[in-house]
Amino acid sequence: MTSDSQHPPTPPIKKGDQTLFQRVTIVWIVPLIAVVAVLAIAAQAYFDRGPLITVSFENASGIQPGTTELRYRDVTVGLVEDVSFADGLDRVLVAIRIDKDVAPYVDASSQFWVVRPQVTAQGVSGLNTVLSGVYIESLWDNTPDGVTYEFSGLPDAPLEKAGQDGLRITLRASGKATLTQNAPILYRGITVGRLGKTKIAQDGSAAEAEALIFKPHDRLISSATRFWDASGFSFSLGQNGAALDFSSLASLVSGGVTFETMVSGGEAVDPGDSFVVHPDESTARSSIFARDDSENLTISAVFDENVEGLATDAAVELNGLRIGRVSALNGLVDPEAFGDTQVRLIVTLSISPGRLGLAGKASTEAALDFLRQRVEQGLRARLTTASILTGGLKVELIDVPDASAAELETGDSGALYIPTTQSDIADVSATAQGVFERINALPVEEVMAQAINLMDNANTLITNEDLRNVPQTLNGLLGDARGLVTSDDVQTLPARLNDVVADLQDTLTRLNDAQTVERLTDAVDSATEAAEGVTTAVSGVPDLIERLNAVAAKAETVEIDRLANDLSALLTTTETLLASDAAAELPTKLNSALSELSAVLAQLREGGVVENATNALASASQAADTVAEAGRDLPDLIKQAQGVLARANSTLEGYEASNGLGRDARTALIEVQKAAKAVASLARAIERNPNSLLTGR
């Protein structure tokens, strides 16, 4: 401001009329924009809002209103708005607001299921839902067919997943094959498909499962394709060593099915076709030439007998020709139909029409007609023995003459029942009984008793005291012999005999010289004396033997190891004895004495001195008798000694040959042992193979 107060500054003149901006502040634009924005957003939200659909589930575990999302191909396309109960509280209704752009696709073909974390043998799925909570996965086709508002949710994820189209087939487990839910279908180790939910087939004869072969791989499947169970492992021991076979560790744990197209020329497969899963690869391969189970005619038979021995895969025969197999066995209790509560055997027969040899096309219809006709003519099913040894049974279709009228009946569930007749199992038991009787009739016990007897005898023989005492007795015998030979009496015996003979000779000489009766008498007396001397000598023999016995008794106490020395000494002594001249001369002298005696007697006869001669002769006779007596004893003695010597000699030979009696004894014992062993092995052989008693081998 200036200080010039004379001219006050011209005050600013403002127009009377004010523009809108001067009267209204521009700030009002802000709430205006806010209102417009809110309205715009609200309108957009309203018009963009998709339809509200309702999906019913068994339960709503984990589903939270306002949080749980609806996803399609893992993209969120909706949100759960409300969870409520259906009428009757048996279902849970989940109201889902779906996005407007996907709404046209949510048509009647849509499927909804809740994705939850799952830990199975196939692995862990839905792990992300552990943290984020569950979500609802949906699946629909790619053609918009208009919105449907009411859906029923699936309890489990369906076989197809978004982006995984493929060929849908049905797999039936055959025999021991197992189907595991969600198990992979492998082809050369690669997962090309997946098994769905397993269930029991409608007729209860097998387990079956839907399976999906993913898109590029579905061309691997043809009608010549065979599936088999790849789970588990097989172990075989053969010429090539041990073989452990399993497809993959994963399928070992989780189960799995694999397949191969065995032969070329298969036809294309339509969705929904059924395949059999074989227990293993070899069965699958061998089945290629057999007709498929699904083309078989399935009929059932109810047997009153509930006997053991029939098993699945047992043969079904018609006139001895195998036409099928037993596919299932079950018990049946039906008080209404049979009037009692007895358990009956219901057998499902799978009959291959091709094996019936019907003219024309081997269809199940033709086979059924054929069987129907034959049943009216009296064809019946019965159980009969397949193998006497194993007791296995088979089902036989036979013509029963004069059979009561019957026909193929159709049961409640559409199953066909073939009438049955009395089974042929009695033959089995009879045969078995006969076999057992024959076995019973075998004299097994007698044979055993004899064998035991034999062994007892052998035992007795071996343990016999006598046998054991043989070496001792031998020992004693040798001792006796030694004592005998070395005894003074025997030693002096030749000398004394010598003296006797010399005396006789002297007497005879004198008789010759004197030629007198006296001298003869003297001679005869001397002879008598000599004879008496001999008698005395001989009478000492028993005493000698007693002494020998004592020696023997003493020798018995002698130890075996000294035996050899003793025997050596004995040998030496014997040699000495034999080498002595006296012993050598003994016979000669006796001889000459006798011849001289004879000459004297002849001279006496010629001499004519009768009485003296008679006396002398009597004396001589006496002497001769005495000598003869002595001579009679002597040979025995000598024979005894000779026997002893011979035995000693043979013993000595044995000694020299094998260095000792012990070895002989051992050899003898070894022989005895061998005999015992032979007996033992005989006993074992009999035990092992009783037949050998019968067959002799």
Added chain:
Amino acid sequence: MEVSGSVTTARDMGLVGCTRCYSVSSRGTAHCPRCGSALQSRDRLSLQKVWAWWLVGLMCYIPANLYPMLETRTLVSVQSDTIVGGAVDLARHGNWGVAAIILVASVLIPVVKFVIVAGLALGVWLGPKVPEGQRHFWYEIVEYIGRWSMIDVFVVAILSSLVQLQALASITPGRASLFFALSVIFTMLAAKSFDSRLIWDTGQSDIASNRRTPAVDVKGDLSA
């Protein structure tokens, strides 16, 4: 600040104060001779601005309470709380103190601000029921505590920048935090827009805050 009923305003004395440098000029001066800013004895559009900001502030305050303020994601759960819901939750868990702080800072203070600002504007508009001095006192309170209303937004900002442990735990600001911040900003602007000089005019008979006074009304004495 008790003031007697009759107050002589600068306007009565034919003066106008510069709101920027506080120098006093004679009425009618267009620009402040010291700092050059435009001079206005009374802001004619003040009440309009107040109501406009007040309205948009209130509009923002509604979603600020309806939407979640914080989204807490932990390994197992996602929790999103509105302002009141969070406070109630805390109170239920026994944290009465924290709950009280939240309630005071996020509910009581904004609501009191809305009420005071509206009351001040109404008082100028319809005539006062409360003495001028008291009204000015409330105005100063609003001015003072306005900035503290942002404490909630700061807490959210700090928490969400600190707690980012990937999957384990993370805190993200909810939509309400944006609206709450906007609401605070708009109420601050509303308080700022209020020309407090109007308070003192209402005591006089000729007051008409939005009634234009002739520019040539005051002459003469221009001493500052």
